[in-house]
Amino acid sequence: xxxxxxxxxxxxxxxxxxxxxxxxxxxxxxxxxWALAAQxxxxxxxxxxxxxxxxxxxxxxxxxxxxxHRAALDEIRHAELCFSLATVYAGKPIGPAPxxxxxxxxxxxxxxxxxxxxVEEGCIGETIAALxxxxxxxxAQDAAVQAVLQRIHEDETRHAELAWRFVRWAxxxxxxxxxxxxxxxxxxxxxxxxxxxxxxxxxEARLEVHGVLSLRAKHALRxxxxxxxxxxxxxxxxx
Numbered sequence: 001x002x003x004x005x006x007x008x009x010x011x012x013x014x015x016x017x018x019x020x021x022x023x024x025x026x027x028x029x030x031x032x033x034w035a036l037a038a039q040x041x042x043x044x045x046x047x048x049x050x051x052x053x054x055x056x057x058x059x060x061x062x063x064x065x066x067x068x069h070r071a072a073l074d075e076i077r078h079a080e081l082c083f084s085l086a087t088v089y090a091g092k093p094i095g096p097a098p099x100x101x102x103x104x105x106x107x108x109x110x111x112x113x114x115x116x117x118x119v120e121e122g123c124i125g126e127t128i129a130a131l132x133x134x135x136x137x138x139x140a141q142d143a144a145v146q147a148v149l150q151r152i153h154e155d156e157t158r159h160a161e162l163a164w165r166f167v168r169w170a171x172x173x174x175x176x177x178x179x180x181x182x183x184x185x186x187x188x189x190x191x192x193x194x195x196x197x198x199x200x201x202x203x204e205a206r207l208e209v210h211g212v213l214s215l216r217a218k219h220a221l222r223x224x225x226x227x228x229x230x231x232x233x234x235x236x237x238x239x
Contacts, residue, residue, distance in 0.1 A: 006151070007081070011143035016088055018142060026206065031090035033212050038082035041075050042096045047121065048072035048159075050107055054114045060169065067162045074155040081148045088144075112178055115170040119185040122163020124230060128193060130156035131225050132213060140211030149211050168237060179238070186234055193222050 007015075019027060052068040079096065086094040108114060130153050137149035171178060196219075204214035213221070 007144035007147040011147065012084075012088070015085075015142045015144040019089055019091075026210075027089050027091075029207060030210055030212065031086050031094070033207070034082050034086035034089060035094050038079050038086055038094070038096070041078040041082055043099060044075040045072050045079065046099055046101070048075060051114075051118075054107065054109065055166070057109045058111045058114060058170075058173075060166065064162065064166055064169065067158070071155075071159045071162060074159070078152055078155065081151065085145065085148060111170055111174050112181055115167055115174070115178065116181060116185045118163050118166050118170075119182055120189045122160060123167055123233075124186070124189045124193060126156050126160035126163055127230060128222055128225055130154075130160055131229070132218060132221060135217070135221055136208075136211045136213050139208045139213070141209045142211070145211040164233065164237070171237070183238065186230075190226050190230065194219070194226050 019030075022030075048068055048071045052065060052072070055065045055068055083095050107117060133149045133153040133156060137146050137153060140146045140149060167182065171182065204212075204216075208214060208217065
């Protein structure tokens with residue numbers, strides 16, 4: 001782990017001191033934000049574990065399998081860091097609960113279904129997550145929060161690259177019906193992430209200095225990501 005991507009003891013102490021000076025409503029909002037982020041990162045450990053099994057099921061190359069396992073380990077660290085931030089802001093320990101598992105949670109096992117899911121969760125979802133974390137890190141004023149967000153940005157960038165690599169391999173491996181399915185998945189997922197401009201509250205805007213993007217800022221950023229990052233990548237993918 002890179003030292004610059006790990007919050008130092010001093011940065012945690014400064015964050016705790018700053019937390020004590022925050023209004024109660026802001027402290028509670030930040031605690032909720034990081035607790036939710038931690039839960040999502042915790043669930044992502046299972047998602048990458050499932051992805052590893054799916055890669056085995058379709059005979060994907062070992063390099064993809066190796067990176068999927070590494071990504072699951074990244075998500076464990078993300079969850080730990082986010083739970084730590086939630087604990088600081090809440091002023092009490094916050095950690096993971098048991099993660100419900102069902103047969104349905106294992107997902108699909110055919111190449112087309114796995115590739116479509118990877119488009120949604122990986123190519124678009126991880127790309128957006130990486131760049132949102134980068135933008136949030138730029139706005140954050142606390143060193144500990146900056147370090148957590150920068151770590152998430154760098155790791156999620158690799159996870160997105162893994163997803164694009166798998167989809168490219170799937171297109172080369174699958175039959176001719178796969179290309180239109182993937183195009184449709186890309187368009188539907190982009191529409192879902194970029195439609196409907198949300199309303200913004202004053203409280204949301206104030207949290208941006210703590211590394212929490214407002215809904216309006218996310219919407220604007222996702223539009224730029226779609227136009228400047230994802231669509232050019234789509235053009236290269238489909239040739």
